[in-house]
Amino acid sequence: VLLADIGSARTLLVDGAKQLMKQRHSASEMYVNQQKTEWKEKHTFNPTTTVGYKATYTENILYTTDFEKVMDNEEFQNDWILKVHDFMVKDLELSEDMAINYISAEGTLLKELATVKKDIHPQFMDIGMKKLTDLEKLHLSWLSEKVTDPTKMEKFSQFRKEYFDKFYQEKFLPSRGIATEVKPEI
Known part of the structure; x- marks a missing residue:
């Protein structure tokens, strides 16, 4: 019975570690994506537009x-x-x-x-x-x-x-x- 409990605890510990790593990976991905978006916006010309044909x-x-x-x-x-x-x-x-x-x-x-x-x-x-x-x-x-x-x-x-x-x-x-x-x- 003791061996079964140790195996179960090990599984819980490993699953918890995996979940924590996924969360950290997701957070770092979100940060990187946010930085990419901000960089792209900063370096992309995106002027304000208005309705109506212009001269040129x-x-x-x-x-x-x-x-x-x-x-x-x-x-x-x-x-x-x-x-x-x-x-x-x-x-x-x-x-x-x-x-x-x-x-x-x-x-x-x-x-x-x-x-x-x-x-x-x-x-x-x-x-x-x-x-x-x-x-x-x-x-x-x-x-x-x-x-x-x-x-x-x-x-x-x-x-x-x-x-x-x-x-x-x-x-x-x-x-x-x-x-x-x-x-x-x-």
């Missing part, structure tokens, strides 16, 4: 709420391509080639801006901003060179803003500070 693609990618989600939205893209084409050709009386080139350049620009945005470090904001603005100039400077009439450029800028803002208002709703895509009911 750089400003939009950084400071417009859900800009990338809207621009990546399939419904937005399908309609946007047609609207841009019609607006440039009919309203601004530009060539069809210019409309096609713009749509292509815009898509490439947005992908590259999103990539650079992820790598912006808060301590080196000036370098990150320069990369973004340089990309925008690289991809879209040809448009202002081809469209020398400032009135047409202003009309096009206004068209982009109105279209984006209208789509956002109709298809994305603010919910607890985070916009969520509205799914059509089937």
Whole structure:
């Protein structure tokens, strides 16, 4: 009987030691994860965003709420391509080639801006901003060179803003500070 009690006590002691080690391991994991999260937040550029289309693609990618989600939205893209084409050709009386080139350049620009945005470090904001603005100039400077009439450029800028803002208002709703895509009911 005495041997059975000693074996039982040993099992309880070993189980207790294992449990204590698990708790210490869990606590250290939690601490490490907390430190990683704090470091990531400290070294990640996460600006405050607002609703509404901004003047430049750089400003939009950084400071417009859900800009990338809207621009990546399939419904937005399908309609946007047609609207841009019609607006440039009919309203601004530009060539069809210019409309096609713009749509292509815009898509490439947005992908590259999103990539650079992820790598912006808060301590080196000036370098990150320069990369973004340089990309925008690289991809879209040809448009202002081809469209020398400032009135047409202003009309096009206004068209982009109105279209984006209208789509956002109709298809994305603010919910607890985070916009969520509205799914059509089937």
